[in-house]
Amino acid sequence: MTVRNPSSVTRPRSDTERILDQSFLWLTRLLAYAIAAVLLAIAFQVLVQSLPAIQRFGVGFIFSQDWDPVKESYGALPMIYGTLVSALIALLLAVPIGVGIAVFLSENFLPLQVRTVLVFLVELLAAIPSVVYGLWGIFVLIPILRGFGVWLFENFGWFPLFSTQPSGPGMLPAGVILTIMILPIITAISRDSLASLPPELRQASIGLGATRWETIIRVLIPAAFSGIVGAVMLALGRAMGETMAVTMLIGNANTVNVSLLAPGNTIASLLANQFAEASGLQVAALMYAGLILFVLTFIVNIFAELVILKVKKF
Numbered sequence: 001m002t003v004r005n006p007s008s009v010t011r012p013r014s015d016t017e018r019i020l021d022q023s024f025l026w027l028t029r030l031l032a033y034a035i036a037a038v039l040l041a042i043a044f045q046v047l048v049q050s051l052p053a054i055q056r057f058g059v060g061f062i063f064s065q066d067w068d069p070v071k072e073s074y075g076a077l078p079m080i081y082g083t084l085v086s087a088l089i090a091l092l093l094a095v096p097i098g099v100g101i102a103v104f105l106s107e108n109f110l111p112l113q114v115r116t117v118l119v120f121l122v123e124l125l126a127a128i129p130s131v132v133y134g135l136w137g138i139f140v141l142i143p144i145l146r147g148f149g150v151w152l153f154e155n156f157g158w159f160p161l162f163s164t165q166p167s168g169p170g171m172l173p174a175g176v177i178l179t180i181m182i183l184p185i186i187t188a189i190s191r192d193s194l195a196s197l198p199p200e201l202r203q204a205s206i207g208l209g210a211t212r213w214e215t216i217i218r219v220l221i222p223a224a225f226s227g228i229v230g231a232v233m234l235a236l237g238r239a240m241g242e243t244m245a246v247t248m249l250i251g252n253a254n255t256v257n258v259s260l261l262a263p264g265n266t267i268a269s270l271l272a273n274q275f276a277e278a279s280g281l282q283v284a285a286l287m288y289a290g291l292i293l294f295v296l297t298f299i300v301n302i303f304a305e306l307v308i309l310k311v312k313k314f
Contacts (some may be wrong), residue, residue, distance in 0.1 A: 046291045054286035061288055067254045068269075074285035076292060078254045082171065082264035083293065086246065087239035089175025089260070090182055095232055097179075098186030102228075103216055105187070106194040120193070126184035137177045142168050142249065145176065149261045150246030164259035169251035172260045177245050182235035189234065193227025194220055226308040233304030237297050243268040258263075267293040 018183060039304020051063065064075025093287050101122065149166030156162045166172075199222060205215040221228070252273055267289050275286050 004036055009225045009298050024217035040214075042290075046287055046294060050291050052281060053288040056281065057285075061285070062292065065254070065256060069274075069282050072281050073153060074282070075268065076270075078256045079265050079267045079270050080292060080296075081256050082250065083240050083266040083268070083296070086171060086174045086178055086250065086266060087236055087259075088238045089171070089234060090178035091232065093176070093179040094183050094186055094235065098183050098235075099190050099221075099228060100230070101183075101187045102190035102194055106173045107193050107212075109215065111283070114278075116203070119188075122187050124184075124185055125180065126188075130181065130242060131245040131248075133177055133181055134245040135172055137245060137249045141176060142173050145173050153261060160258045161260050164257065164262040167251075167262040167263070169249050169263055170261050171250060171257075172262045174250035174264070174266075175260070177249055177255060178242060179238045181242060181245065182219070184238050185235040185238060186228075186231045189231035190224070190228045193231070194226035196227075197223050229304060229307050233300055233307075236300055240266075240293065240297060241268055241299070243272045 011028060031134045052113060053074065057064070061074065062075055062080065064073075065077050066073040066075045067078075068074075078288055104110075105119055105122075110118070146166055146168065149170075149172065150160075152162040153165055164170075201219055201223060202215055206212070210218070234293075246266055247269040250269060252265050252269055253263035254265050254270075259263065271286055274282070278286055
């Protein structure tokens, strides 16, 4: 006589449960379509508002450095350059620090009580308003970086990246403040990705003779790589769209300068500084710049999705 385990017997689902499942499925699908519709509506509205500038300047708007409301001559190259460079600086600094903190907080390097407090403090950084970051950057970060910038200029001024005498606000302070702002995103999502891995991965790796750091570097991080990439791309989108803190620290100079010690500008800062007082063709030019930022962010998310799919396939 065969005795069945009661836990292995699947209870037939009632009609009410099936109806609830279908209702939940359709509700989530409807919400997903609603998000896509809102996104398309925003993109369409920005496109319509920017049509006068698109018809006037065309693709040349992307490669022009002019921004003169008096002559109605507009170009977004300095702002595109500043957006990409400041975000790149933030990623170069924040990714290794954020992933390192995530590894430190997801493994048993510290007691659980201490790790819980540190996780809370890291996530608390994301709740600080950007204007507070900007004020802190003006009164604390810029004075600290000024001395470092002078040292870079005096010793490495022959190198294009440090060829400008630092004057206070610039690309480097903006990149550093963005690093601090996106650090909680990278750390929190990377830590969740590492913590959600099956414990069998650690046990199997250590059982085969791997050391603790070999397990972390060669097993855990590759296994959580898709989540880490998603965190990095989400942080990149935040860095590209950040407004107030960058506006207060970057210098708002509509010029392309290779030096990281020189002032610059971003698309988000341009919109924050000029949209309130703009009129006529200038509004269309600002909307055109916003459309470019929208497209850049969209490309970043597509690239992130392709990387994640490729890693999962591998």
